[in-house]
Amino acid sequence: SRSINLAVIPGDGIGQEVVAEGLKVLSAVLPQDVKLETKEYDFGARRYHATGETLTDADLDELKQHDAILLGAIGDPSVPSGVLERGFLLKLRFAFDHHVNLRPSKLLPGVATPLAGQPEIDFVVVREGTEGPYTGNGGTIRTGTPHEVATEVSVNTAFGVERVVRDAFARAQARPRKKLTLVHKNNVLTFAGHLWTNIFNKVAEEYPEVTTDYVHVDAATIYLVTQPERFDVIVTDNLFGDIITDLAAAVSGGIGVAASGNINPSGAFPSMFEPVHGSAPDIAGQGKADPSATVLSVALLLRHLGHDAEADRIEDAVSADLAERGGLPARSTSEIGDALAARVAG
Amino acid sequence: SRSINLAVIPGDGIGQEVVAEGLKVLSAVLPQDVKLETKEYDFGARRYHATGETLTDADLDELKQHDAILLGAIGDPSVPSGVLERGFLLKLRFAFDHHVNLRPSKLLPGVATPLAGQPEIDFVVVREGTEGPYTGNGGTIRTGTPHEVATEVSVNTAFGVERVVRDAFARAQARPRKKLTLVHKNNVLTFAGHLWTNIFNKVAEEYPEVTTDYVHVDAATIYLVTQPERFDVIVTDNLFGDIITDLAAAVSGGIGVAASGNINPSGAFPSMFEPVHGSAPDIAGQGKADPSATVLSVALLLRHLGHDAEADRIEDAVSADLAERGGLPARSTSEIGDALAARVAG
Ligand SMILES: CC(C)[C@H](C(=O)O)[C@@H](O)C(=O)O
Ligand SMILES: CC(C)[C@H](C(=O)O)[C@@H](O)C(=O)O
Numbered sequence: 001s002r003s004i005n006l007a008v009i010p011g012d013g014i015g016q017e018v019v020a021e022g023l024k025v026l027s028a029v030l031p032q033d034v035k036l037e038t039k040e041y042d043f044g045a046r047r048y049h050a051t052g053e054t055l056t057d058a059d060l061d062e063l064k065q066h067d068a069i070l071l072g073a074i075g076d077p078s079v080p081s082g083v084l085e086r087g088f089l090l091k092l093r094f095a096f097d098h099h100v101n102l103r104p105s106k107l108l109p110g111v112a113t114p115l116a117g118q119p120e121i122d123f124v125v126v127r128e129g130t131e132g133p134y135t136g137n138g139g140t141i142r143t144g145t146p147h148e149v150a151t152e153v154s155v156n157t158a159f160g161v162e163r164v165v166r167d168a169f170a171r172a173q174a175r176p177r178k179k180l181t182l183v184h185k186n187n188v189l190t191f192a193g194h195l196w197t198n199i200f201n202k203v204a205e206e207y208p209e210v211t212t213d214y215v216h217v218d219a220a221t222i223y224l225v226t227q228p229e230r231f232d233v234i235v236t237d238n239l240f241g242d243i244i245t246d247l248a249a250a251v252s253g254g255i256g257v258a259a260s261g262n263i264n265p266s267g268a269f270p271s272m273f274e275p276v277h278g279s280a281p282d283i284a285g286q287g288k289a290d291p292s293a294t295v296l297s298v299a300l301l302l303r304h305l306g307h308d309a310e311a312d313r314i315e316d317a318v319s320a321d322l323a324e325r326g327g328l329p330a331r332s333t334s335e336i337g338d339a340l341a342a343r344v345a346g
Numbered sequence: 347s348r349s350i351n352l353a354v355i356p357g358d359g360i361g362q363e364v365v366a367e368g369l370k371v372l373s374a375v376l377p378q379d380v381k382l383e384t385k386e387y388d389f390g391a392r393r394y395h396a397t398g399e400t401l402t403d404a405d406l407d408e409l410k411q412h413d414a415i416l417l418g419a420i421g422d423p424s425v426p427s428g429v430l431e432r433g434f435l436l437k438l439r440f441a442f443d444h445h446v447n448l449r450p451s452k453l454l455p456g457v458a459t460p461l462a463g464q465p466e467i468d469f470v471v472v473r474e475g476t477e478g479p480y481t482g483n484g485g486t487i488r489t490g491t492p493h494e495v496a497t498e499v500s501v502n503t504a505f506g507v508e509r510v511v512r513d514a515f516a517r518a519q520a521r522p523r524k525k526l527t528l529v530h531k532n533n534v535l536t537f538a539g540h541l542w543t544n545i546f547n548k549v550a551e552e553y554p555e556v557t558t559d560y561v562h563v564d565a566a567t568i569y570l571v572t573q574p575e576r577f578d579v580i581v582t583d584n585l586f587g588d589i590i591t592d593l594a595a596a597v598s599g600g601i602g603v604a605a606s607g608n609i610n611p612s613g614a615f616p617s618m619f620e621p622v623h624g625s626a627p628d629i630a631g632q633g634k635a636d637p638s639a640t641v642l643s644v645a646l647l648l649r650h651l652g653h654d655a656e657a658d659r660i661e662d663a664v665s666a667d668l669a670e671r672g673g674l675p676a677r678s679t680s681e682i683g684d685a686l687a688a689r690v691a692g
Contacts, residue, residue: 001514004586020446022649052423052675063578075533079445080535081532081533081536081539081542081543082532082534082536082539085533085534086533086534086536090534110426110586113462114461114462114571115460115461115462115571116459116461116462116463122662128562131477133498133534133535134534136536137538138499138500138538138570139537140537140540141539142504144400144544145504145677146483146504146505147502147504147505148503148541149501149502149503149504150502150503150537150538150541151499151500151501151502151537151538152479152497152499152500152535152537152538153484153497153499153500154479154484154497154500155495155497156495156496156497156498157493157494157495158488158491158493158495159492159493162492164607166573170418172408184531185585185588186427186428187421187427187428187432188429188431188436188479188480188588189429189431189479189498190428190482191484191485191486191496191497191498192484192496192497192498193427193428194428194486195496197427198490202573205490209353216590217589218588218589219592221589221590221592221596222565222592222593222596222601224593225460225461225571225596226460226595226596226600230387239531239534242531242534242564242569242590243563243567244567245564246564246565246567246568247564247568247570247571247593249568250571251571252567253570255568262679279526292403310553
């Protein structure tokens with residue numbers, strides 16, 4: 001479309017700094033005739049301390065008006081663990097039914113990896129975003145006593161599994177290698193595991209060109225460090241996806257360059273794009289954060305909205321910048337943003 | 347004690363081959379006056395196909411008579427996923443209350459790692475073994491229909507968490523670095539997460555010399571490949587422990603050398619020792635499997651039974667063999683076993 005109405009949530013810690021650079025690059029890449037409107041929201045630790053609120057129904061109504069959401073990072077040590085995660089991040093993913101959590105991993109030439117021998121890494125994880133152990137189902141009895149019992153319920157539905165598995169097959173079909181791996185733990189979590197496996201095998205029949213594969217989540221972590229080239233597209237549950245995408249980010253250049261999209265493919269609600277990294281309070285405000293992950297999240301956002309050429313330009317700019325990085329002096333957050341903006345404006 | 351009455355379960359695939367070498371080294375290391383009695387059990391795929399049984403109450407009564415159990419590997423593609431895992435491996439861990447699942451990771455000099463720069467790795471994971479998402483609680487409704495719902499319930503009790511946390515603190519206290527890291531996902535799995543965190547913090551007060559730390563499981567996978575030296579002892583839940591110990595094995599020399607103990611510290615039931623690797627049916631019967639993980643599991647077994655000097659000798663032998671390995675021609679399973687037996691008999 002010829003206009004983008006964007007909700008911007010810088011959030012906490014380095015979120016502020018990296019989002020500023022993301023917007024800089026976004027403005028630079030958009031053609032003159034695409035009108036960009038942004039509205040900033042102050043969600044996160046400050047709002048929570050000031051009002052006790054994380055995300056209200058009125059907030060959701062406002063956010064809903066936008067074409068997409070760009071988020072920096074949410075989380076601060078001053079807020080008890082879980083409050084902002086469950087009260088903001090997960091609440092938003094669930095409210096806007098962000099069931100496709102897309103996390104590409106690509107080791108770009110010249111980029112440092114902790115792995116020896118510079119392996120080929122180019123895969124994308126399709127993480128389910130609205131089910132599994134993330135639903136908040138469960139509870140405690142005899143809380144705080146020596147007889148406490150705490151449960152967490154992983155909820156998996158045929159509806160929820162099938163839609164994300166279909167999304168992953170379509171993505172695998174569209175890639176040159178056409179390979180899809182299901183990652184689960186179906187030998188232990190047999191109820192959910194059989195549901196995932198049965199639906200995966202059923203949908204596979206509709207995609208005869210896609211090669212399929214199953215790997216237990218524990219074995220997947222081994223392959224990610226010993227044979228990452230074996231993966232093309234991975235589809236997995238919410239918690240396994242959380243774990244393996246952090247590892248995937250680490251081996252493919254670090255969380256400084258790992259982007260993600262929380263996508264509602266139906267378009268019923270705006271999708272949200274955010275770097276995989278957190279708010280990193282230890283380095284906040286010092287201009288040390290790498291904005292590349294946010295800039296790459298902007299590329300995912302543009303692709304989601306149909307601006308493929310602009311998304312390509314951003315990805316190429318980040319690749320070029322990373323390839324040059326070894327030879328560049330250490331740069332600040334905004335210097336990297338400036339360099340990327342200059343490249344995409346090209 | 348001056349006698350060891352051992353139950354031996356070779357199991358499936360390479361289990362047979364590696365257990366034979368484990369026993370060879372065990373016989374070689376024991377002093378003349380320690381009487382070793384072994385009884386072999388045929389659990390696994392063959393028994394299942396022949397009788398439909400995985401592990402009966404009568405089997406458990408028999409196994410209970412032994413001082414310890416040595417297991418090779420259980421699992422075969424001819425058996426549906428989950429049948430032997432839930433019906434044998436997990437059934438045994440639960441029946442014998444193996445709540446301390448001990449998995450040491452040490453990168454020995456000269457051993458190949460997928461990580462660049464040969465980092466220092468020397469930590470031990472204390473994985474809870476009888477709770478969490480492994481309990482088999484959960485189920486399905488509308489099974490096989492488009493409206494199926496499958497749940498998996500993670501069950502966590504103050505009793506179960508406290509005993510494993512205490513075990514981990516005691517282990518940390520006994521190590522030179524005295525550091526203990528809790529790995530969980532307490533910002534999302536808040537019910538179980540708060541229980542783990544509260545108990546961890548409470549027990550910490552009794553161990554003022556132990557430095558404590560908390561890391562989310564997703565971040566833990568990053569540290570395992572970027573800063574593995576930050577870990578000394580890790581305590582974690584059953585599923586997180588399963589995942590991070592496979593990754594830990596991969597970065598510290600591979601699953602060919604990763605040992606584990608399923609321990610009941612009370613001694614009410616025999617503890618079980620097994621390599622972390624599986625039955626590897628693709629290489630079974632070819633003499634290609636590395637028996638070192640099983641041999642190191644024998645060392646854990648000896649240490650558990652109070653034969654520390656013999657455990658040390660085995661660990662030293664494996665270290666020496668691994669250090670030499672680069673210079674050795676490729677050897678078969680039994681050649682490695684012979685070499686280790688010769689060293690410990692020294
Ligand atoms: C902060 C947390 C709720 C979140 C998650 O677990 O999904 C984060 O780790 C991520 O991966 O986006
Ligand atoms: C085979 C399986 C049941 C087992 C587990 O998940 O515990 C294995 O992966 C392990 O780590 O011992």
